[in-house]
Amino acid sequence: MNAEILPLALYAIVGTLLASLLALIPALHVYNIAGIFILFAVSAQKFIGGDELAMLLLGMIVGYAMLNTVSAIFLGAPDDSTIFIVLPGQKYLLMSRGYEAAALTGIGGLGGIVILILLAPFAETLFGTLRAIVLPHLHWILAVIIVYMLMAEWPKGGDRGATGLARLWDAWKGLGAGILTFALSGILGMVLMYASPVPTERAFQNLLPAFVGLFAVPWVMDNILSGAKIPPQHIAKTFDAPPAMIARGVFSGALGGLFAAFFPVVTGGVGGYLAGHATAQRDDRVFIISQGTSKFLYYVGAFWLFFLPAARIVKGGMSGMLATIYTPAGYDLYYVSVGLIALCGVLSFFLLLLYSRAAVWLVQKVNYRYISIATMFLLVALVYFFTGVGGLFVMLVAVPIGWLPVLWGSRRMNCLGVLLVPITLNLAGLGPTVAEWLRLI
Amino acid sequence: MKGISHFITGVAVGTFFPDAVHAAVAGSFILVLGGIGGLLPDTLDFKFARFIEEPDILIDPHPEQFEAQKIADEIAAGIDRVGATHKKQILKCNTMRLGPDWWQQYSIKFDTQNGEALVQLGPIVNTSQIPLPESLRVSPKGRAKIHVPLLPTYGDFVTVDIFSGPSFALEWRNDRVEIDFIPWHRQYSHSFFMALLFGTLCGALFFWMDHPLYVTAGLIGAFAVMAHVLEDQLGYLGSNLLWPLTKVRSTGMKLIHAGDAIPNFFVVGTSCMLIIFNLDRFSSPPSLDPLLYWGGLWLPFPLALIYFFVRKFRADVLKRIPLLAQQEGDLVAETQEVMDA
Incomplete structure (x- = not known):
């Protein structure tokens, strides 16, 4: 095996370098490219073996998990897993500390690597047993997460009003918008699952236009309309985060990230949000570090679970696609994958610092409104390239839904109904019935 | 919890x-x-x-015309009124919103030992309560004497900044005025x-x-x-x-x-x-x-x-x-x- 590690490591490094470039393109998900890679690999199996392809994808996902922060913070174009980083990230950007915010997520990601290494010897027993216990219960556990998301959104208004009813109405406007956002995005998710206008041959890109419309476009439009001006940025040489704070962030993010890596549909952002509540976070720096850890473990952890020799857990888009053509074998490959996650993770961290400096240069040299307009064109072009006119239509439907939280000040997380609703209903066996009610089948 | x-x-x-x-x-x-x-x-x-709670004393300051002394006087007068009438009063302090993510902070304190209501202007903060650098204006503090005995209560300044401000029930109990924080809760x-x-x-x-x-x-x-x-x-x-x-x-x-x-x-x-x-x-x-x-x-x-x-x-x-x-x-x-x- 030792002689085989070097080529595998090279594939992983190539994957990381490739993903590091892709991660800079706003809203372009690593899964979009990985899907194309896997289709390519099927027809080119004599050129690239299964293990090599797996390590290439591993490197890609590590690079992407660490570096997608750059477009989220500096371009304000988040996806489902970086949506929680954008708000504190852009706040830091407006306080001249964008570089620091990006670096803090990277520190969180490095913490995630340490967690994976520490867990590696026990992961099979831990996750294998847990999966056997919770597998029949996934539908109601997801429903519990949905209920908590909706119930734990508290009113942000209601101060003024002549009567109690007027104040109640003022308070409930935002809450109602949150519930409406969740319901509408849930219906959109059902449409995409049962009657998607995205062509069948591009079905693996089905969610791309919805995510772009729900998360990225409203934020970028907001930046264009508000004409946000970015102040001169400071490249910090040290970080205002003592070790205890980093430990708290990593611990909290690890809980959330591993939860998200293990449970279907739960994204890194949601996992981090739940863990943040559970560990009583209040500091922005702890929050950003924890989101960095959570995001890293969500993407990388889910793929890493695929390599567990006996338990082999297929969770997440990457392992789901790869599992159709490849089965990893043995403990050697498992531990090689852990080692390469560490290697590629450290490499990605330094790339993150480098790219963040480049992004700082860009936002200082070019008017931010022009950057946002260019980002918007790029988003539309990507959706058209990957999903055609049907995808553009989905995106246009998703944009007003994603705009609701911006207008009413409710949580953007409610847009995750697009994933949570259809999957929860399907796991409970109710998906087809509800689709029938909606006249989708 | x-x-x-x-x-x-x-x-x-x-x-x-x-x-x-x-x-x-x-x-x-x-x-x-x-x-x-x-x-x-x-x-x-x-x-x-x-x-649904209806306030009897509503503190609703304007960020451009913030008068700490006037607010302190209103609070002290409300407490004195409870002492005189023995009738419960609800005091509500509204926040001051400056923009989508910015709030003008102020804080109040019930000094039960010295029998005073204190009010002071704070910095501008964002919704995460992070102060905007150099936003703390020089503004006179408000200090008003309360003429009735008070039961001991939370002794630090209570900040009023984001979303909905706090309310307090002022109630006559055991020959003193009790200041009950957030009376609609629990x-x-x-x-x-x-x-x-x-x-x-x-x-x-x-x-x-x-x-x-x-x-x-x-x-x-x-x-x-x-x-x-x-x-x-x-x-x-x-x-x-x-x-x-x-x-x-x-x-x-x-x-x-x-x-x-x-x-x-x-x-x-x-x-x-x-x-x-x-x-x-x-x-x-x-x-x-x-x-x-x-x-x-x-x-x-x-x-x-x-x-x-x-x-x-x-x-x-x-x-x-x-x-x-x-x-x-x-x-x-x-x-x-x-x-x-």
């Missing part, structure tokens, strides 16, 4: 019912009732009760009556849906609310347990504050472990070894809790903060948690 702790405790309560766990395996969502019940008391308070919603009512509603709903587990649904709903109410008794301020028979919030067991990280983490962790253990226990064949599970995996949680209590009791001995102050401080922290959520 924080919202997630109550919520997950409610879910854990539901998993103690084997028939509910079996129904869940078959596709039922009955266990979700536990979560709903677990968060219901705070939902009623923070989403309904706080907005009243009827945190009572045995509410547990009974929610349990009955859950049972009735399942009965109406022709679900055979309507009794179990009722019990899950009732016990989940009860779990919330009982968890709140661990703090400095209990709740109005016997509403509508009683009108006063009881004193809690004074073990923890609502926002303490370690006790909250203990509750969330233990609840999660209970859920997994119960799901395993009621499936066949169970795969978890109870000795290893509780004796090994769970061990970090009680150890962390012991560490917390050792530190807390050492700190308590040194500080000797009056009970009322601790209770009101707990309420301030709990409201803040809801704001941050």
